[in-house]
Every structure is written in C-alpha cells, then in structure tokens.
Amino acid sequence: MRWALNLMSLLWFQFLAFLFVSGVAQFANISQPVSVQTAELGDSVTIECQINSSMKTRVWYRVTTGRKLQLVAKINKKGTILFGSQFNQYNKLYSVKLDGVRTYLHIFYATRGDIGTYYCGVAYADFIDFGSGTFLQLKGILPAQNTIKAFTSYNTKMKVSVVQQPESESVQPGDSVTLSCSVHTGGGEHTSVLWLKSSESSGSRIIYNSGNQSESCERTESGSPETSCVYKLPKQNLSSDDAGTYYCVVASCGETLFGNGTKLYIKGKTLKLKIHKAVSLGILCNH
Structure with missing residues (x-):
C-alpha cells in the first residue's frame, strides 16, 4: 500500500509540473497592490x-510566521x-x-494571531494561482512565532520540522551549489x-520532486519513531536564470509545510522576488 501511495503522490506532482512547464495552465492576472500593510492592535483591516x-x-x-498554509476563505x-x-464565519471576525x-478580505479586530502574509488566488481543478501576497504587521508586536530559529519551520499538528540551509547563497555564473x-x-x-x-x-514552479527518497535518514534514538532526513538539491553550471528563492515543501497527511527558503543570488544579476504563483499540494495519509 505504501508504494502505491508514493506512486500516486509522484504522479500527482509530475502532472502539476507538466501544467506549469508546458504552458497548459493559463494563469490569471492577479494583483495585490499593497505588499506590506501595517495596523494597530484592535484595528479594522481590509x-x-x-x-x-x-x-x-x-x-x-x-x-503564518511558522510557514503554515491556512485556508481563510473560499x-x-x-x-x-x-x-x-x-476562520469560521460565525466568530464575526472575518x-x-x-x-x-x-x-x-476584512478583519474586524486585528490581533497578534492575525500577523502573517495573506494571498488571494484563483482555484482551478488541479492547482491554485496566487497573487504576490500582503504581509500584515501590527505596530509594536512581534510575530507570535518569532522565537523559532532562523530558517526553521515547524508544524505541531504534523509533528514535522523543516530546516533549509543556507539562508542565502551568492555565486558566480558557471558555479555549482547544493541546497x-x-x-x-x-x-x-x-x-x-x-x-x-x-x-x-517565471513565478513559482516545481523543479524537483524527491518523493520519499532522501540522501540519508536516521532515527534520533534507538527504538524511537522520530527520524531526521536530509534532502539535497544540486545545481550545476549556474546562470542568471537560476536566480530566485528555492523552497523545500513537505506534504504529509493533507497538510503542507514550507521551509523558509534559500535565496540564490547570481552575481551580476539583480534579484527581485515575488511569490506570485503556487500550487495546491496534497497527499494521502496512512493510518
């Protein structure tokens, strides 16, 4: 059964990648005019x-600041x-x-928990086309999960943490790098x-699907179900087209967790980043 689920997941991601690369997917024209929106605690925010x-x-x-993707409304x-x-409508907050x-999107009373980046989008049959996002910051308040170690994401429901290294990398054209x-x-x-x-x-696109294969996996303690796996993305003969932010994305039991990203700078090229397209990810969970 596990191999069948792995195969289904692989085929699903390959199909999404095909849509992006082949141009079959026709993206919408989506604009979020305000990239950063600042408000006071208790303010009404639109x-x-x-x-x-x-x-x-x-x-x-x-x-959220912990990189958990949450559906606000459809x-x-x-x-x-x-x-x-x-974000239940009956709480009258949204x-x-x-x-x-x-x-x-209207927030009637902004609280610490509302801090995060809000993305609007268009839902197609097999993916979602997102806008560039609006980050909502409250004056004088740090994000609730700001104590999380740099470039580390953690999801308590999934019991999964993601650490990307390095945070950024600057290379010459023709160089190689491993994320x-x-x-x-x-x-x-x-x-x-x-x-x-x-x-x-080029927006956001799937460039490599590891499935459940990694360079190395080990259990943290003998007899413990906890495991730590390392996934590597080698990039060779780099050019200006390789500049961008690379995200490690983990899908487990219907949840999706993004790493904080590694910015790859190619010397001689100015890097301007917008996360303006993304895909919807999903995976079946074994019970």
Missing part, C-alpha cells in the same frame, strides 16, 4: 486583491463564501466582499518532499 480571470472560484490563504462559482476551520474584479533541506518527523509520518523555485520572471 486587504485588497484584484483578479482578472474567467474562473469564478476565489480563495484567500494565510501563511468563494465558489455561485458566490457562496466558505470559511476555513480556523468577512469577504466581491466587487467586480476586486475582492476584499539542503533537513526534515525531522516526530511520529513516523509519511511525507513527500519537493522543491519549488520562485522568481519574478
């Missing part, structure tokens, strides 16, 4: 997004708004408004790992 697309299904997602083809489990090509991603699992979770590259010129 985040704007402009979407020019024939697709009717709209979504709002939030990425607007289906009929205009019905469905909120994610952590609302979504559609006005032509514009969609607005590293350490994935620590706390309970023997079945995980699949892939790499995403994000740049202004």
Whole structure:
C-alpha cells in the first residue's frame, strides 16, 4: 500500500509540473497592490486583491510566521463564501466582499494571531494561482512565532520540522551549489518532499520532486519513531536564470509545510522576488 501511495503522490506532482512547464495552465492576472500593510492592535483591516480571470472560484490563504498554509476563505462559482476551520464565519471576525474584479478580505479586530502574509488566488481543478501576497504587521508586536530559529519551520499538528540551509547563497555564473533541506518527523509520518523555485520572471514552479527518497535518514534514538532526513538539491553550471528563492515543501497527511527558503543570488544579476504563483499540494495519509 505504501508504494502505491508514493506512486500516486509522484504522479500527482509530475502532472502539476507538466501544467506549469508546458504552458497548459493559463494563469490569471492577479494583483495585490499593497505588499506590506501595517495596523494597530484592535484595528479594522481590509486587504485588497484584484483578479482578472474567467474562473469564478476565489480563495484567500494565510501563511503564518511558522510557514503554515491556512485556508481563510473560499468563494465558489455561485458566490457562496466558505470559511476555513480556523476562520469560521460565525466568530464575526472575518468577512469577504466581491466587487467586480476586486475582492476584499476584512478583519474586524486585528490581533497578534492575525500577523502573517495573506494571498488571494484563483482555484482551478488541479492547482491554485496566487497573487504576490500582503504581509500584515501590527505596530509594536512581534510575530507570535518569532522565537523559532532562523530558517526553521515547524508544524505541531504534523509533528514535522523543516530546516533549509543556507539562508542565502551568492555565486558566480558557471558555479555549482547544493541546497539542503533537513526534515525531522516526530511520529513516523509519511511525507513527500519537493522543491519549488520562485522568481519574478517565471513565478513559482516545481523543479524537483524527491518523493520519499532522501540522501540519508536516521532515527534520533534507538527504538524511537522520530527520524531526521536530509534532502539535497544540486545545481550545476549556474546562470542568471537560476536566480530566485528555492523552497523545500513537505506534504504529509493533507497538510503542507514550507521551509523558509534559500535565496540564490547570481552575481551580476539583480534579484527581485515575488511569490506570485503556487500550487495546491496534497497527499494521502496512512493510518
């Protein structure tokens, strides 16, 4: 059964990669005019997004400082708004408004827990096309998970942590570099790992799918279900086209966890980054 799940996951990611590379996927024109929005604790906040697309299904997602991707709300083809489990409409703290090509996410009373980056997007059958994101910061308040070690992501529900190294790398054209991603699992979770590259010129795209194969895995203690695996992405004969931010992405049991990213600078090229496209990821969980 495990090999079948691994095969399904691999085929799924390869199909998504095909959509991106082949150009079959026609992306929407999505604009989030404000990249950083600052408010006071308790303020009312409205985040704007402009979407020019024939697709009717709209979504709002939030990425927290711990790099957990959370569904805020989904607007289906009929205009019905469905909120994610952590953003239940009955708590009266969030609302979504559609006005032509514009969609607005409204937070009635901003709290520390609202700090994060909000992405609007268009949902297709097999992927989601995202805007560039709006980071919401509250004056005088640090993000709730700011104590997390640099370039480390952790998800308590998944019991998975992701560490990317190095944080940034600057190389000459023609050089080689190896990016590293350490994935620590706390309970023997079945995980699949892939790499995403994000740049202004090409958006975000899957560049390598590791499946559940890694360079090395070891148990932290004898008899313990906890394991630590290292995934490596070698890049050779680098050119200006390789500049961007590389994300190690872990999918496990229906959850997706992003590493904090490694910025790759090619000397002689100015690096401008926008995470303006992403894919929806999913994986079956063994019980």
